[in-house]
Amino acid sequence: MYDTIIIGTGPAGFTAGIYAARREMKTLIIGKEMGGQLIWASEIENYPGFKSISSFDLINKMNEQVKALGVEIKSDEVKKIENKDNKFVLHTSRDIYEARTVILAMGLSPRRLAIPGEEKLTGKGVSYCANCDGPFYKNKTVAVVGGGNSALDAAEILSKIAKKVYLIHRRDEFRGFESLVNEIKARKNIELVLNSEPREVIGENKLEKIKIFNNKTRKEKDLEIDGLFVEIGRIANTDLVADLVKRNERGEIIADEKCMTNCPGMFAAGDVTPVEFKQITIACGQGTIAALAAYQYLRLKQGESGEVVDRSYMKK
Amino acid sequence: MIFTDQNFNQEVENYNGLALVDFFAEWCGPCKLLAPVIDELIEEYKGKSVKIGKLNVDENKEIAEKYNIMGIPAIIIFKEGKIVVQLTGYQPKETLKELIDKNI
Numbered sequence: 001m002y003d004t005i006i007i008g009t010g011p012a013g014f015t016a017g018i019y020a021a022r023r024e025m026k027t028l029i030i031g032k033e034m035g036g037q038l039i040w041a042s043e044i045e046n047y048p049g050f051k052s053i054s055s056f057d058l059i060n061k062m063n064e065q066v067k068a069l070g071v072e073i074k075s076d077e078v079k080k081i082e083n084k085d086n087k088f089v090l091h092t093s094r095d096i097y098e099a100r101t102v103i104l105a106m107g108l109s110p111r112r113l114a115i116p117g118e119e120k121l122t123g124k125g126v127s128y129c130a131n132c133d134g135p136f137y138k139n140k141t142v143a144v145v146g147g148g149n150s151a152l153d154a155a156e157i158l159s160k161i162a163k164k165v166y167l168i169h170r171r172d173e174f175r176g177f178e179s180l181v182n183e184i185k186a187r188k189n190i191e192l193v194l195n196s197e198p199r200e201v202i203g204e205n206k207l208e209k210i211k212i213f214n215n216k217t218r219k220e221k222d223l224e225i226d227g228l229f230v231e232i233g234r235i236a237n238t239d240l241v242a243d244l245v246k247r248n249e250r251g252e253i254i255a256d257e258k259c260m261t262n263c264p265g266m267f268a269a270g271d272v273t274p275v276e277f278k279q280i281t282i283a284c285g286q287g288t289i290a291a292l293a294a295y296q297y298l299r300l301k302q303g304e305s306g307e308v309v310d311r312s313y314m315k316k
Numbered sequence: 317m318i319f320t321d322q323n324f325n326q327e328v329e330n331y332n333g334l335a336l337v338d339f340f341a342e343w344c345g346p347c348k349l350l351a352p353v354i355d356e357l358i359e360e361y362k363g364k365s366v367k368i369g370k371l372n373v374d375e376n377k378e379i380a381e382k383y384n385i386m387g388i389p390a391i392i393i394f395k396e397g398k399i400v401v402q403l404t405g406y407q408p409k410e411t412l413k414e415l416i417d418k419n420i
Contacts, residue, residue, distance in 0.1 A: 033406050039346045056345040075408025094410060123387040123404025132344055133387045136373075206384040227386065 001098045002028045004294050005090055007078050008105035010036020011280045012270025014062040015287030016103045016294075021069035023295040028072045028099070030092060035059035036107045037234070037271065038280070042131045047280055083244055083263065100301075101294040104241060104253055104261070104268040105287060108234035108278070113145065117201030118230075125207020126228050130154035137162045137227045143210065144168065145198055146231035149176040152184055154231045159187045166223060168193045168212060193223070201228060236272050248274050259290035260297070267294050317358075317369035321378040327367065329397040334420055335367040336412070339383075339390040341374050346406045347389040353409045357416075366416055395419055 004020050006013045009031025020027040033039065041055040050058070067073065080091040081102065090097045110128040112118060118126055127133040130144070134157055142162045144155045147169040155167045167184065172194045174181045184190055193212065199220065200211040209224045236251040245261040245268070246254045253268040255261050261268050269290040270283035299305065319327060319337055328335045338354045340347035351370075358368045373380040373388060383392060383399075393401040393415055401415050 032408070034349050039349065039406065042345070054345065056348045059349065075410060123390060123402075124384050125386050127387050129387075132346060135341070135343065136386050136388075206386065 001087065001100065002026050003099070003298060004028075004101045004103055004291070005030060005088070005097055005099040006103040006105055007031070007090075008036060008107055008270070008272070009034050009063075009073065009075075010038060010105065010107045010270060010283065011062065012036075012105035012107070012272075012283035012287040012290075013103070014066050015284040016105060016269055016291040017066040017071045017073075017287075018069060019288050019291035020103075020294065021066070021071050023291070025291075025295060025298070028074065028097060029066065030074045030076050030078055030090070030097075031106075032075070032077050034063065034075070040110075040129050040131065044280065078240060081241060081244060083266075088265065100298055101265045101267065103259075103287075103290045103294060104238075104245075104266065104272055105270045105283075105290070106237065106240075107271045107283075109237050110230065111233045111235045113198055113201075113230055113232065115198055115200055117203065121201050121203050121207050121228075124205065125203060125226060126201060126230065128230050130157045130229050130231070133227070133229075134158055134161050139163045140226040141224065142166070142227035142229060143193075143198075143223060143225045144229045144231055146233070147171060147174045147176070148231070148233065149180060150233075151231035152176040152180045154229050155184055155190055156180070156187070158227075158229065159184075159190050162227070163189065165190045166193050166225065167191070168196050168198060170195065170197045170215060198228070234271075238272060241266070250274070255290075257289075258293040258296075259286055260293055265294075265297060317367060319369050319371040319376070319379070321376045324371070324376070324379045327369075328394050331367060331394070332396055333365045333367070334416065335394045336369075336416060337392050337394070338368075338370045339373050339380060339385045339388050339392070340370055341372060341388055344388050350389045350406050353407070353412065356409060357412060360413075361416065364420070366420055393419060 003025035006016045006029045038055045045052045076092040082089040088099045088102045141164045143166040145168045159165045195216040196212045199213045209222045213220050238251045244263045252274040255268040259267045267290040269286035271278045387404045391403045
């Protein structure tokens with residue numbers, strides 16, 4: 001039985017792990033992807049203490065710190081959580097774990113287009129990370145889908161690598177910074193495809209073309225491309241806890257100022273909550289709150305004082 | 317082991333057993349997270365009838381193109397030279413172990 005199980009191996013989960021371990025809580029972190037959304041970033045320049053650090057360096061440092069504190073980390077996916085007999089039972093793809101508290105820190109995942117062929121050709125032309133996969137498209141023709149800053153960023157990055165970039169957006173104007181929009185419009189090798197939505201991704205062993213639908217003319221046409229970069233935002237995948245906690249219309253888990261959900265003993269931290277600014281430092285801050293609140297919750301439950309004291313110095 | 321354009325045919329495509337290839341590049345962050353997982357697998361499967369190794373896609377464009385690698389890290393498991401599993405993105409060690417054990 002763990003004092004707490006943290007779901008998610010991003011900044012919120014790692015920080016919660018650090019604080020839980022320093023309160024001598026028996027802690028396990030379960031995550032699907034080491035680093036969470038950090039792996040889609042390249043250089044991080046807004047994390048205090050580092051003028052600039054690569055995302056994988058930061059992930060490795062967090063991982064090492066948490067491990068050194070004695071926290072167990074498992075690469076696995078939690079499939080089901082039961083709340084019974086005063087404890088939580090977590091079923092993963094491989095095992096079953098029990099915990100007194102749970103901290104939900106699974107972040108956000110890229111939103112998919114949900115059109116035919118997308119899944120089949122993911123990694124074979126369809127990508128969700130211009131930074132990671134961009135270099136494969138030197139002198140090739142690619143398309144970016146989306147209308148926000150991340151789509152504009154991706155188009156800008158790719159315009160320096162690819163021969164031609166189509167920027168497909170379902171409206172006729174962008175929701176991004178004006179300076180970025182102007183830069184995009186000035187790039188000779190970026191062609192805007194507005195009022196258009198991809199309908200199908202076509203290719204045998206690799207992406208060959210996509211079908212796009214113009215929502216003004218109601219006409220469909222084919223676009224021959226080598227790469228399709230999907231940048232249509234990120235979503236909270238929280239169906240796992242649908243029956244346990246309250247969520248908002250975007251699927252984000254509602255938590256109070258102590259990061260506690262409406263389910264006693266279950267906490268939420270980081271981008272998976274409705275927090276206004278999705279930033280690494282905020283995720284870390286919420287991870288801290290969630291771990292300390294979980295500790296306090298356990299103390300109060302045992303009839304002890306809810307005072308939160310850092311006891312790690314006693315080990316020295 | 318290190319797979320290359322030169323040795324791929326002999327070591328993987330014409331190999332009679334199981335081979336797991338990690339397609340990576342130096343500039344790819346997620347690849348660096350997968351690298352230690354691959355190293356651990358190599359250690360754990362020492363002496364067993366499975367070849368595990370890496371292929372640098374920048375230095376071995378021929379093979380990367382042949383297998384349509386357009387996103388990395390990519391893992392391909394070959395059995396008797398034929399693809400049995402192809403995955404893109406970081407994979408936990410347990411997932412890869414299960415796939416190796418299932419196909420070995």
